[in-house]
Amino acid sequence: MREIKIKDKGFPIILEPYPHILIPSKKQLHGWWPGKRECTGERLLINPYNGCSIGCFFCYTRAFPGYFELFQNRGIVVVAEDFPSTVEKQLDSINVASCGYLSPVCDPFQKVNEKYHYSEKIIRIFTERNIPIEFITKSEVPEEVIELLKIQKHSFGQISILTLDDNLRRVLVPFGADTETLLNNIKRMKKNGIFVVARIDPILPFVNDDKEDLKKLVERCIEAGASHIITSVLDIPLKIKNFVFEEISKKFGKKTVRLYSELYREKIDGYLHADINYRKGIFTFLKSLTQKESVSFALCMEYGIEDGKPRGLNRRFATSINCEGINIPLYIRKNKKFIPATNCHGNCLNCNEALCGISELAMGKPGSKKDWKLKDYRRWSKKIRPSFLSI
Numbered sequence: 001m002r003e004i005k006i007k008d009k010g011f012p013i014i015l016e017p018y019p020h021i022l023i024p025s026k027k028q029l030h031g032w033w034p035g036k037r038e039c040t041g042e043r044l045l046i047n048p049y050n051g052c053s054i055g056c057f058f059c060y061t062r063a064f065p066g067y068f069e070l071f072q073n074r075g076i077v078v079v080a081e082d083f084p085s086t087v088e089k090q091l092d093s094i095n096v097a098s099c100g101y102l103s104p105v106c107d108p109f110q111k112v113n114e115k116y117h118y119s120e121k122i123i124r125i126f127t128e129r130n131i132p133i134e135f136i137t138k139s140e141v142p143e144e145v146i147e148l149l150k151i152q153k154h155s156f157g158q159i160s161i162l163t164l165d166d167n168l169r170r171v172l173v174p175f176g177a178d179t180e181t182l183l184n185n186i187k188r189m190k191k192n193g194i195f196v197v198a199r200i201d202p203i204l205p206f207v208n209d210d211k212e213d214l215k216k217l218v219e220r221c222i223e224a225g226a227s228h229i230i231t232s233v234l235d236i237p238l239k240i241k242n243f244v245f246e247e248i249s250k251k252f253g254k255k256t257v258r259l260y261s262e263l264y265r266e267k268i269d270g271y272l273h274a275d276i277n278y279r280k281g282i283f284t285f286l287k288s289l290t291q292k293e294s295v296s297f298a299l300c301m302e303y304g305i306e307d308g309k310p311r312g313l314n315r316r317f318a319t320s321i322n323c324e325g326i327n328i329p330l331y332i333r334k335n336k337k338f339i340p341a342t343n344c345h346g347n348c349l350n351c352n353e354a355l356c357g358i359s360e361l362a363m364g365k366p367g368s369k370k371d372w373k374l375k376d377y378r379r380w381s382k383k384i385r386p387s388f389l390s391i
């Protein structure tokens with residue numbers, strides 16, 4: 001059996017259902033990464049897998065270091081062995097929790113999940129404790145997940161759907177679910193009373209940016225039950241620029257690459273961005289469309305340069321309080337389950353009041369720390385000890 005050597009230790013490559021290795025992991029739940037954070041709500045990020053077999057050529061994680069390089073260079077996914085029980089122990093060590101965000105750097109329902117079902121297990125661990133959890137996917141949402149989400153009132157799902165044209169979808173998202181299945185995910189969740197976000201994310205210039213097509217796509221997503229639309233225009237990490245341009249050339253022709261070379265001139269923190277006026281044109285169009293359709297709208301990680309510094313574009317384009325369209329407060333433990341700490345909007349990034357009792361988490365003041373770790377949740381857990389706590 002072939003193996004991968006990591007720090008002189010061999011890990012056998014398991015071929016089915018997709019080449020992967022199992023690595024013991026002490027990874028901890030953590031909040032957003034430092035830097036130019038735009039995400040308004042606090043989250044506990046959970047990464048059971050590194051590398052993603054859905055295979056989008058434009059995926060920014062192809063530029064990530066560490067285990068992600070193993071996927072980009074050799075097509076091998078890394079599975080954090082027994083990760084659900086690690087998550088369970090960590091949740092049981094805190095009395096304060098924000099909404100979980102399952103698998104921000106790969107699809108939670110990709111091929112290896114068919115063997116390990118870590119995503120379903122982790123969602124169960126959260127919902128059993130009544131802690132909200134969310135995910136983003138381009139795959140079919142398992143029925144078990146819908147059954148679990150529907151019992152936790154702030155849990156929700158985001159479906160990434162880039163085009164209604166399934167031939168184009170096969171090129172962009174080769175091992176994702178087909179377009180009808182994605183629309184059906186939205187319908188199934190909506191039918192079960194679960195908040196659903198449709199993400200047209202990313203829009204690739206000259207590929208899926210036709211305004212008439214975008215209009216039809218937004219209308220179909222809303223008709224299926226989406227309550228909020230998120231979009232972004234493709235950013236290209238400089239590290240994988242050549243790879244992405246070669247793929248665009250192979251898939252869409254040399255003329256499209258020339259158009260990209262002209263359009264992608266703006267560099268922000270190691271990423272190439274499409275011309276700001278092009279992006280603003282798309283966002284203005286989608287914002288006004290969603291306003292007509294009476295659903296909320298936001299951008300994901302979109303920046304422009306103002307006074308020489310990157311500034312988030314959501315200030316101008318978002319029509320919701322939180323970028324994900326749903327307001328989720330912090331939760332605190334009451335015996336074995338958690339309950340909302342307060343009935344705030346959960347937009348901690350802009351909050352000045354800290355009704356939840358965690359003053360550091362109200363990050364509205366300039367210069368606030370914005371990246372939180374499990375150790376911070378443990379520290380807050382000691383402070384928050386309402387009289388009804390039994391632990």
Ligand code: SF4
Pocket residue numbers: 052053054055056058059060061105106107138
């Ligand atoms: S589904 Fe998401 S994480 Fe997976 S390859 Fe595509 S963009 Fe990357």
Ligand code: SF4
Pocket residue numbers: 329330342344345346347348349351352353354355356357358361362363
């Ligand atoms: S009160 Fe403010 S800091 Fe606390 S959870 Fe709500 S939005 Fe976040």
